[in-house]
Amino acid sequence: MRYLIISDIHSNLEALEAVVADAAGAYDEVVCCGDVVGYGADPEAAADWVRRHARITVRGNHDKAVAGAADLEWFNEAAQAATLWTRENLSRTNLDWLAALPQGPLEVDGFEIAHGSPLDEDEYIITPAHARRLFGQAGWLTFIGHTHIQGGFLLHRNGVRAIEPLWEMETRREFELSADYAHLINPGSVGQPRDHDSRAAYAIYDADKKRVEFRRVPYDIDAAARKILEAGLPEPLAYRLRLGR
Numbered sequence: 001m002r003y004l005i006i007s008d009i010h011s012n013l014e015a016l017e018a019v020v021a022d023a024a025g026a027y028d029e030v031v032c033c034g035d036v037v038g039y040g041a042d043p044e045a046a047a048d049w050v051r052r053h054a055r056i057t058v059r060g061n062h063d064k065a066v067a068g069a070a071d072l073e074w075f076n077e078a079a080q081a082a083t084l085w086t087r088e089n090l091s092r093t094n095l096d097w098l099a100a101l102p103q104g105p106l107e108v109d110g111f112e113i114a115h116g117s118p119l120d121e122d123e124y125i126i127t128p129a130h131a132r133r134l135f136g137q138a139g140w141l142t143f144i145g146h147t148h149i150q151g152g153f154l155l156h157r158n159g160v161r162a163i164e165p166l167w168e169m170e171t172r173r174e175f176e177l178s179a180d181y182a183h184l185i186n187p188g189s190v191g192q193p194r195d196h197d198s199r200a201a202y203a204i205y206d207a208d209k210k211r212v213e214f215r216r217v218p219y220d221i222d223a224a225a226r227k228i229l230e231a232g233l234p235e236p237l238a239y240r241l242r243l244g245r
Ligand code: ZN
Pocket: 008, 010, 035, 060, 062, 146, 147, 148
């Protein structure tokens, strides 16, 4: 079984369509680590696609906020404005779907998915020190999102290793999973990458070959950014797409 692992789509339809086209033929099922909406200008189309195609989706902090299940006090100004705008631009069907998304971690065929960390859906696992605390707590393989940084960490009783990010000229890189480690794998963000690479990020997990392939794909950033500005969403949400941070 091969899984398309996506996370942090953030209402970016151009990025999502580029990922789906790039991944065509490479997967059997779709799994989503949350933050389907928030920030971008196409929440309805993004939610429609994930609702129809993902076998399982955990809720992200933005999904929760849009659905009214989290208070906005801890969001910055742009995220707050985008949350309120997103609420107004979603159908009842998709608002109800977001509100019903389960909290991670969730078990999927022998691996797990979570938004932030396996212990706390809102926690950012950014550094090896963050990851180290999960040794003995996380299972053999957990896919996480939330940081918008592709890669992840290998946990071992002797220490933690960060997985090297892709170079600018690379579009794909295979990574072999090992029985010796627990793996925290972040597919990166489809719709708002923050790892200084503006290309849409995702991963393919091949459960039979015990292999994860990290992938990047360019998309029409200008179109996604223009829609954000035309919608009256905060300008930095458009500019950061070009910067990839
Ligand atoms: Zn996010």
